Amino acid sequence: MSTATAPPQAHAIGCSHCEEDAPVPTGARIRGWVTAVAAVLVVLACALSYFAVYPAWVNALFVIAAVVGCVFPAQRALQGLRRRTLDINALMVVAVTGAVAIGEFEEAAMVVSLFAAAQWLEAQSLDRARQAIGQLLDAAPVEVLIRDAGGERRVGLDAVPIGALMVVRPGERLALDGLVQGGRSDVNQAPITGESLPVEKGAGDEIFAGTINGHGALVVAVTRRRADTTLARIVRLVETAQAQRAPVQQFIDRFAAWYTPTVVLLAALVATLPVLVAGQPFDVWLYRALVLLVVACPCALVISTPVSVVSALAGAARQGVLVKGGAHLERLATVRVVAFDKTGTLTTGTFSLEAVIPLAAATADEVIRAAAAVEAHSEHPIAVAIVADAMAGGAPLAPASDVRALPGLGVEGVVAGASIVCGTPRLFNQRGWMTPVLADLATSVTAKGLSPVLVARAGVAMGVLGLRDRPKAEAAQVVADLRRHEGVRVAMITGDHDAPARAMASELNVEILKSQQLPQDKVAAVQSLRREYGAVAMVGDGVNDAPALAASDVGIAMGAMGSAVAIEAADVALMSDDLSKLRYALRLSRATRNNIRVNVALSIVLKVAFLALAAAGVATLWMAVLADTGASALVVANAVRLRKFQ
Template sequence: MSDTCCSTENLQTGPKKDTCCSSKEETKAAPASACCSSNQENRIPVKVEKKSTCCSNEPTGTTEKFSYRISGMDCPSCALTIEKGLSGMYEVEAVKVHYNSAKLDVTMKDSSAIDRMEKEVGKLGFSIEPLPKNKKAKTYVIEGMDCGSCAKSIENHLNTISKVQNVSVNFSTGKMKIEHENSVEEIISEVSKIGFKASLEEKNKENTVTAKKENSYIITSGVLILLGFVGSYGDVTPLLTTIMYAAAMVMSGFKPVKSAFYALKSRSLDMNVLMSAAAIGAALIGEWLEGATVVWLFSLGTYLQNRSIEKTRNSIRSLMDLAPSEAWVKQGTQVVKKPVEEIGINDILVVKPGEKIPLDGEVLQGESSVNQAPITGESIPVDKLIGDLVYAGTINESGSLEIKVTKLVEDTTIAKIIHLVEEAQEQKAPTQAFVDRFAEIYTPIVFILALAVMILPPLVGFGTLDEWLYKGLELLVIACPCALVISTPVAIVSAIGNAAKNGILIKGGTFLEKAGSLDAIAFDKTGTLTEGKPKVTSVKTYKIPERELLSIALTLEEYSSHPIAKTIVEYATNLKISSKQGEMFKSIVGKGVQATINKEVFYAGNKRLFEELNISLKRYEYELQNLQSDGKTVVIIGTSKEILGVIAVADTIRPTTVKALKGLKQVGVNQIVMLTGDNNGTAERIATEANVSRYFAELLPEDKVEAIKQLQKEGYTVAMVGDGINDAPALATSDLGIAMGGAGTDTAMETADIVLMADNLEKLPHTVKLSRKALTIIKQNIWFSLIIKLIALVLIFPGWLTLWMAVLSDTGAALLVILNALRLLRVK
């Protein structure tokens, strides 16, 4: 009998595998492998491997990862405090707090301890809300819970329902995340059975209860400080003013002091510790007004910082609201409204004019203009015909569309953008990593210096204890590096958010910084600077009218699969030219095609074909050479006796290319380079039209890598712009890889460092401009933070700095740094 559990009355007389111990004494007698009873004389050692025991204090051996949204962090040291606090828990195997995206990832050895982990975060002074494990989870608001056991009761009840896959109820937030197959009404009904009220959370609804509560505490404590200050000049007794100050300190200081206690337990020196020490110290030396003002200013600053930082985080979260939560689905002859989570591949959606497209798909019926700005940043709507791809979150502007779903809700382009942007925000830029390391050293040094200032001068008889204690408390406040450590991440999050809303996907602060330092950009020609598909540029006729020549060309080429043949067919068709009756079609490999029209053989091909037919090209030689030297491909049309005309075909430059390259030069990128495998004539023509600085022609893929290396040897910081597939080696070699047309290719989104979601270059100047602006603001923030600290330090020792001024300099500097960074959200 396996997996038995022994009690004090069930004494084992022999070894049994997979036993469970209930007595607490087992760890003393047989820590690894014994089954225990309360009678030590009857203990019989049982050799059981640790992985198969089920003692109550042992984790099961299986780990599980949980993700949460954290509220209340106003600088990266808060994230460090949470990490240190949770690392001390035995059941936590790994923990990572991403300050920029306010996200906590924790891996638990024992998932039954998840409630204790959540309470630990609450003790540190932060709000925690579980994120759904996948996109199918719905969020409900639960009313009537008055303790954690209520949440557990709801979970236990709903877990008995077969159509519920996963449920998590959070008492602290009053919310339930649940994956279920049955209807919303059924879930609400089941919750009501056990005495609670559930309602589906509105998509854009914000929970502002906590913010209002904090706001009321700050206002009340501020009023108490003002009354105490005014009363001290009137008839109010000193005892009453002291009580007012003390009450204000308790109201504003309860949360930071509680957080400081748990931070110290986890060996973390965060700003709550420093501020709490300063406030308590001020009270001990009788400076009640100073202490109350310190706590109030700190609470006010923290509240304002949180509100400001949420604006940067919401710049990304607003992307989540782009795609609608429900869609009209065609089922036989009926159209039914369904949640997007319940829609599968190949389902047919009906999208009316003015509605948002719910999922990525392919147009089956209808024609319309679609506003793709939310995805690609393009300002002009794009015409969509049958067979074209459309993206979730884009807006159908005119005609009604029937769309075949090609991607599930969790795999759509907008879902991938959100995922990649959140990952980007969680990565530290080099500047941020350096500032964080600096702060880790700076804070304890100033903390020790503050203690030395408090103790040493009075010991040697230099000044009074109260005087130096006060100076030490000022040093403690100045030791808080909040403004410094927040200077970089808020700017990066703001810039990445701005870029994402404009159709530019920057995959991290590292790449943002690199984009800001670029002085050379290399472009692949085909498909990047040019359209990537040939077009007819000119038609020369010698014997017959132009329309007659094109009709013959159309007849010759319409059955060919060659790209140039397709170009000629498309050109003639667009001019509404009809083909002739042809027969005996024949492809001449490497030279051209032939067909019989009206009992006469006609040819379309290159010079070699007509030279072999012994037709003289002497009178057309000059014109043919001019066309070829301009990088154009020449198709000659004729019979076995004479040349009838010439059609010139070439890859044309994109309409946005010239404007984009001009914009790059305006923002300071002067070295614009073109890389191409085409001949020198074609390269020179495109280079002239695009106005690039220099070009490299006749390159193989490995030659493009050497061209990038050459530019780097010349001292340039080089970005490579390509499609993310064919140019992979060059993209990898460059300092920064930029792919365009990311909305259409998953590969581009995965391989490049920066992705332009639209299939043109018009967003590239904005990318560089935004990155340079971000670097400027980061430098401004760092220098401003350091100078404020230095000024405050200098003012301490002459006695010109008061404690409340020290707090104001710290929280005020942090707030100004955030507001400065928020300017990046408004860069056009």
């Protein structure tokens, strides 16, 4: 898992719409009008020529059309030359100038008009792909209904403070993140999670900007300002990811750096050698050299990768899959092993306390409440289950002090002046507290498929708790699909005891199991899987599994909606807890790789074909422009299909 990506660099050669140039000062709308004017002038000149009007007037109109059409290509060409790069704009200006110089006025005007129109259409298509994710923000309300001591009033989003009470009426789109304070309703979270089924929300539930309220009214306490909402964070990350270059794109850029000067040199030789060596007409070979310049420009090749990546990232975000760059998308397509954490990833993460075995003079209730007193300071799902069971009777828990988490082992603290330790058999073995009786009890609990938690007071065992977790409803099907349809191996890396972990692996048909893994052990397990099988994707919660995610080729965080830590920690963040989104991400990465291959092949085949025609003297300038811009248009059209990939 990479930690940084180099910032974008200018293309050595490319198209005006795929460079990071400053925006053209006159704006896109004026560019469209200039293109239209050039086209009208060409049509008018052709009409006058048809009716045999004065040739001088016709030629003048063609020249004016060529000059008007060259305004923006010339501007882009100058920007490129300042960076010491050549692009299609520079080659086009040279070609049009050369055509005018040898008296091919009609062809010069036709070429620049076709080029301008095609570039404008391509830019529109690519911009739509880039802006697809940003449109989610545009759809959000510009103001919200706030309730305070003075009643209810409409307030602009930027003026809403954290803690304000926001009233959301049925059918309205949420503008800000918050916690529900009153009311119940079904909320459509598809804009963030990609799941169309509504989720019921009530008091205490978190709710997110961009989601759509259902049938009920809600009162929501705002928890994040407009710029810090989960949706705004997602949009920023996707836009940043779209600006980054995948490795294959970096290779194409390096290729173009030496390819362009080679083409220019070759064109110069085509224009001069036949004249100098064989006494051929200069205007004929200059024309062929100009055609070669236009045909050889690898515009379609240069945009073949970025347009596919941009479309894929936007489409993924709409499905609730946040991929943080083309490099991660490319690596995901090479994954041979998908390794899952168990708790909360393959399982629901909601434990139930199913066995309490007291020892010595302790009662079952004393064991549970002693454990709950220290576990109340932990957010681990096992701790949550123990505390919930202890609180079910209604009596408050005893206060605990000096509570300390023992990563992968348990938790300890002081309750009523005595040290209380809750943890795994490994922890009790390390501390020398494990007795034959305690070991037998722990074994009997694990034999039932339960996760054992041993409890000790002042170094003496009080009892054993047994807790059960259950697999997610879709887990078995997802594991089967990954193995059968995606051709990857599935592993489970968990800190849980071997027996319950093995029972879960057997139930889900997971082929590789690594149990009783501490955080540092999980890193070693990922490295071991990579050595044995190839690229590894690690799937976890993005917080407790951060080291393992970082050690993997692609780190994937589940259920990242609302968790800034999870989104930042992972290469890929699945905003919901739906495991099927993982298979979608794998399929999308491979579809993107295939899409790029098709685009590259299409670009190369068309270039080779028209280079042959140019060398034979068959291709004309306008045919060369049509070939170049037509190839680019086909590449864009093929790539934007990824936005709707399912």
